[in-house]
Amino acid sequence: MNKKKTLSLLRTSINNIDYKIIKLLSSRESLSINILQNKIYNKLDIRDKNREIELFHNLHQLSQKNKVNPEFVQKIFKIIVNNSILIQKKYKKKIKKNPKKLFCAYLGPIGSYSSEVFNNFSKNNKNFFLPYAHTDFNSIIESLNNHRCHAALLPFENRISGIIPEVYEILKKQNEIYIIKEIYATIQHHLFTIKNCFFYNIKKVYSHIQPFKQCSIFLGKFPEWKKKYFNSTSEGMKKLSQENKKTVAVIGSSAGGSYYNLQKIAINISNINNNVTRFILISKKKQKIKKTIPVKTTILMTLYNTQENIIKIRKTFKKKKIKITKTVLEQKTADKLTTTYLLEITENIYSDIVQETLYTIKKYTKNIKILGCYPIGKKI
Numbered sequence: 001m002n003k004k005k006t007l008s009l010l011r012t013s014i015n016n017i018d019y020k021i022i023k024l025l026s027s028r029e030s031l032s033i034n035i036l037q038n039k040i041y042n043k044l045d046i047r048d049k050n051r052e053i054e055l056f057h058n059l060h061q062l063s064q065k066n067k068v069n070p071e072f073v074q075k076i077f078k079i080i081v082n083n084s085i086l087i088q089k090k091y092k093k094k095i096k097k098n099p100k101k102l103f104c105a106y107l108g109p110i111g112s113y114s115s116e117v118f119n120n121f122s123k124n125n126k127n128f129f130l131p132y133a134h135t136d137f138n139s140i141i142e143s144l145n146n147h148r149c150h151a152a153l154l155p156f157e158n159r160i161s162g163i164i165p166e167v168y169e170i171l172k173k174q175n176e177i178y179i180i181k182e183i184y185a186t187i188q189h190h191l192f193t194i195k196n197c198f199f200y201n202i203k204k205v206y207s208h209i210q211p212f213k214q215c216s217i218f219l220g221k222f223p224e225w226k227k228k229y230f231n232s233t234s235e236g237m238k239k240l241s242q243e244n245k246k247t248v249a250v251i252g253s254s255a256g257g258s259y260y261n262l263q264k265i266a267i268n269i270s271n272i273n274n275n276v277t278r279f280i281l282i283s284k285k286k287q288k289i290k291k292t293i294p295v296k297t298t299i300l301m302t303l304y305n306t307q308e309n310i311i312k313i314r315k316t317f318k319k320k321k322i323k324i325t326k327t328v329l330e331q332k333t334a335d336k337l338t339t340t341y342l343l344e345i346t347e348n349i350y351s352d353i354v355q356e357t358l359y360t361i362k363k364y365t366k367n368i369k370i371l372g373c374y375p376i377g378k379k380i
Helices: 003-041 049-065 070-096 113-124 137-145 165-173 209-214 233-243 254-259 307-319 352-364
Strands: 103-107 130-134 151-158 178-186 190-193 204-207 226-229 248-252 263-266 276-283 295-304 324-329 338-345 365-375
Touching: 003 070, 003 113, 003 254, 049 070, 070 113, 103 113, 103 137, 113 130, 113 151, 113 178, 113 276, 130 137, 137 151, 137 165, 151 165, 151 178, 151 209, 190 233, 190 254, 204 209, 204 233, 209 226, 209 248, 233 248, 233 254, 254 263, 295 307, 295 352, 307 338, 307 352, 352 365
Parallel strands: 103 130, 103 151, 178 365, 204 226, 204 248
Antiparallel strands: 151 276, 178 276, 190 248, 190 263, 295 338, 295 365, 324 338
């Protein structure tokens, strides 16, 4: 191998490490918001001097153990800790400036993917929401319907496993619930255990149904492992940290693993490297969007079960020059006489052309339900 190629490979390795450092810093920032929420609930100050002394003492020992200059590590972590304090102060100010107390429901507890996405979304969003963690999707919708929260964050679609069935059913059955925003998040599934546990110890794996689907190739290598399903990945992590069993592993996020003090024994075990989940923010109120903003409209159409009808509908959209970006056919239905399609178009529902088109295709459908019109999220 020539010198230039060797240097290029080494630089690629450095780039990969830098990428992991930045991802870990992002997870750390997310957890610092969770910690602030806990401090506010327990009426504690943002800064904890004793915690900082303990942290830097542990970092000093860890630096020496790994033969890294302790002074260098101390300088880096002073910046990191000060950044966390700054984030917490900004977040606390937002809470004080939120007299309406707008809550956003999501699937918790702390350490779930939804929790991490909520923290990032809330940190960067002008319309600030307070966190409201729930144990399952049904309780989230109950809170929304009873006006205990203003909005709810739900995972809607994954690049590997497709549309999330439970969320699809919610959108299909619930009335007056609308998608108002979409958020794309890169999901990295890791395998965790308690400290000093190894692969040969594992007999059972905890997680939500989605990570089991999205990590099926990796799990296929260990057919003897039994699966136990939880309402969220963080619920499985929390259970393992409480049980402290060496025979159990759990699939979840880096942030969750850190929060529950678990050790990572396998990284990024998803079936594909670029595993992206599309989250949606839903509300009881529709939103009107300026004509200048690129939007997406999601529609549910129930048709009488003839292939001719969907062909006619597609032709009508094409004739009106409305682009259909997604078509999802419902796989299972109790009513064999009808078929339900989920369609997505890059047009504003309030535009004359869309209203005309919907009126035209009405004769081919049993029911048309508008799930929402919202700004197009940035693809990852």
